[in-house]
Amino acid sequence: MLSKRIISCLDVRDGKLAKSVKFVDTKEIGDPVAQAKKYYEAGLDELVFYDITASSDNRSIMLDVVSRVAEQVFIPFSVGGGLRTVEDCAKVLLAGAEKINVNSAAVKNPQLIADASKAFGAQAVVLSMDVRRAAPTPAIPSGYEVVINGGRTPVGLDALEWARRGEDLGAGELVINSIDADGTKEGYELRLTRAIADAVRIPVIASGGGGKPEHLYDVLTEGHADAALVASMLHYGEYTVSEIKTYLAGRGVKVRLPAS
Amino acid sequence: MITVIDYNAGNLTSVKRALDHLGLESQITADAQIVARAERIIFPGVGHAAAAMRVLHARGLDEALQEAFGDGAPILGICLGSQIVLAHSEEGDTPCLNLLAGKCHRFALADPSLKIPHIGWNAVKVEQPHFILKDLRPGDEFYFVHSYYPQPADAAHIYASSEYELTFPAAIGIANLFATQFHPEKSGAIGLNLLRNFAAWQP
Numbered sequence: 001m002l003s004k005r006i007i008s009c010l011d012v013r014d015g016k017l018a019k020s021v022k023f024v025d026t027k028e029i030g031d032p033v034a035q036a037k038k039y040y041e042a043g044l045d046e047l048v049f050y051d052i053t054a055s056s057d058n059r060s061i062m063l064d065v066v067s068r069v070a071e072q073v074f075i076p077f078s079v080g081g082g083l084r085t086v087e088d089c090a091k092v093l094l095a096g097a098e099k100i101n102v103n104s105a106a107v108k109n110p111q112l113i114a115d116a117s118k119a120f121g122a123q124a125v126v127l128s129m130d131v132r133r134a135a136p137t138p139a140i141p142s143g144y145e146v147v148i149n150g151g152r153t154p155v156g157l158d159a160l161e162w163a164r165r166g167e168d169l170g171a172g173e174l175v176i177n178s179i180d181a182d183g184t185k186e187g188y189e190l191r192l193t194r195a196i197a198d199a200v201r202i203p204v205i206a207s208g209g210g211g212k213p214e215h216l217y218d219v220l221t222e223g224h225a226d227a228a229l230v231a232s233m234l235h236y237g238e239y240t241v242s243e244i245k246t247y248l249a250g251r252g253v254k255v256r257l258p259a260s
Numbered sequence: 261m262i263t264v265i266d267y268n269a270g271n272l273t274s275v276k277r278a279l280d281h282l283g284l285e286s287q288i289t290a291d292a293q294i295v296a297r298a299e300r301i302i303f304p305g306v307g308h309a310a311a312a313m314r315v316l317h318a319r320g321l322d323e324a325l326q327e328a329f330g331d332g333a334p335i336l337g338i339c340l341g342s343q344i345v346l347a348h349s350e351e352g353d354t355p356c357l358n359l360l361a362g363k364c365h366r367f368a369l370a371d372p373s374l375k376i377p378h379i380g381w382n383a384v385k386v387e388q389p390h391f392i393l394k395d396l397r398p399g400d401e402f403y404f405v406h407s408y409y410p411q412p413a414d415a416a417h418i419y420a421s422s423e424y425e426l427t428f429p430a431a432i433g434i435a436n437l438f439a440t441q442f443h444p445e446k447s448g449a450i451g452l453n454l455l456r457n458f459a460a461w462q463p
């Protein structure tokens with residue numbers, strides 16, 4: 001039986017680790033390569049790196065980070081942030097990432113999903129979407145809308161519709177990041193995650209709001225997620241990978257337990 | 261020296277990096293002559309079976325692999341490389357290398373909540389002993405990402421299996437060929453250990 005995955009997300013700016021809180025201020029908390037290796041050795045299932053470097057001049061720093069991670073970390077990882085063309089995607093895959101992660105650029109240019117899927121296979125294409133609650137309208141029937149540019153700009157696109165479209169275009173996995181829940185540590189957006197997980201046939205990774213192992217339990221069961229992203233609860237040392245997994249296993253969730 | 265076959269099918273560098281990490285000498289090549297004479301081969305890959313077979317054929321790598329197999333070189337297929345060593349794949353109704361009798365099928369699952377591709381970590385159960393699998397313990401999990409799975413015609417060629425609604429072959433082999441549907445290069449320490457065993461395997 002397939003295990004539910006625990007994935008951690010590392011935000012990287014100018015080659016250094018940062019964790020965003022509510023997408024506003026970010027503060028640096030360390031070296032992404034050392035952190036990735038630590039999580040790999042602790043039994044984490046997968047990693048995501050988001051490049052939040054502001055200047056495109058510094059993009060090559062990220063490729064160096066990816067390359068150094070790939071030399072030391074032997075679990076799958078994806079890279080996102082600033083990938084606008086198939087060429088950008090090819091660079092991070094060549095540097096050693098398993099998957100590319102597209103978000104705003106795919107909203108602006110959905111063909112990017114199709115082109116990347118055709119070039120690298122659906123398994124290499126993760127569509128991340130930032131979603132926030134909205135009053136239901138004919139354009140946003142689900143009451144969840146897609147926002148871009150780090151959660152600041154609504155685009156008049158229904159999250160459920162975008163998820164289905166992403167699947168049709170050739171995405172292999174979806175990351176559903178709730179802007180409302182992100183940084184709150186009060187739990188994932190269960191209704192949103194479940195609605196999307198039930199609407200598509202590809203795996204759904206829940207993101208935003210994880211603060212306690214109970215929250216992961218909720219989103220992996222009631223929320224129908226295939227995987228959960230955790231950030232600050234690991235980054236700040238509040239929980240270990242082992243503690244989270246042992247908790248989930250104790251409540252009957254199938255997880256890959258770290259080797260003893 | 262381990263020769264990693266390059267046929268435009270996914271990220272070969274992750275296999276190379278894993279071998280580097282283990283201190284195992286390796287080279288990536290698309291040269292059919294090098295493959296035909298290689299002492300030990302890894303045949304990785306992700307992507308579409310038909311596209312893969314086209315590239316293999318265009319580069320003469322299909323015949324080179326058959327030659328190396330016939331000469332007894334140890335070969336490790338990974339993921340797509342475990343599928344197209346069979347006679348046929350349902351993916352694109354593609355005739356394949358036929359190093360091992362059998363067919364590659366698409367997952368046809370009754371439970372709509374089970375996602376396709378099958379992505380993530382799943383337990384691999386040893387069905388019969390093999391040198392490459394010698395260190396596996398019950399419950400050990402490996403990383404999978406695939407929508408199709410290899411089904412040898414004869415169950416005697418199934419060395420390990422996994423469950424995803426149905427029981428499917430996760431590792432298959434015959435003579436000097438061994439192949440895993442999962443990715444040892446992305447499966448942490450136990451995956452690296454499997455690669456180390458392959459490097460030491462004397463079929």
